[in-house]
Amino acid sequence: MVWRRLLGKEPKSRPARDEVTVADGARTATHGGPQPRPAATRPSGPPDKAARERRRRELLRRRDAILFDIEQGELALRPENPWQERIDLLGDALGTIDADREALARRRPEPTFPLPPIPITDIATTSGDEATVRFAIGGEPFAFAEEVDWDERGGAVVRGDLRHQVGDTARLVPDETPCDLRKALAHHLAGSVTVFATDLRDRAIAGEPLPAAPTLADLARPCPKCGGWSDWHGRCPACTRRDLERQALNAEAARLEAERSREAEERHRWAERLPIAHRRLADIEADLAALGE
């Protein structure tokens, strides 16, 4: 019964070979290509009726498969065809992505406002199991403490994040800051003071000296790329967001281009197979005729 299972798995477009046993003389070419069939049309004796019927059904099944191949091949040769339609749609989608990428490149600089160089003072750190960091900016005290949940990954100890306990960055926003930027600046400073505190903690643990004469301005220097505020380490959250957007657009464009190539290849493959499909159909028709169909 093995051949039945194999037959069931045979791809529709590829004819099965030699899986049907019929009387010797009725056995025909296998359609693996344009093979001669000298004995096929001249059976030496009348084959068993049931075997002939099985053979006939098998040939009809193959003919259906080949007719499907021919239909697809002829469709692929037409100027308008399903593959070209999908290629056109994918081209439209790629055009939209290109427009998005251009809009991203032309996006306006981020809003910004310079901060005064108010000294960051009263820096104090502890580096025990639960490190703490304290400092003050223009009279506003800040305090951070390490989360207790340490993690060990592959032997390396990863310390917990610092928790912001005391200090309000909204009070660091200069009075003359335009109203529409106050909230965004306070938000940026909240991130930047945490980055600053984490740097102080890491220096304390490593036994490195504290930064020399840090100021409020160091927490929000203008980003050279987008003009927005960068953090204590000079990293710009707005640029990070823009980079992620750009990467997402590039990844989507690559996916669509790959899909477009696949569609073009599939169309080409169907068209290329057409002459072979015609030859196979002629072979099957001849075999059917030999069976008396």
Ligand SMILES: [Zn+2]
């Ligand atoms: Zn930036």
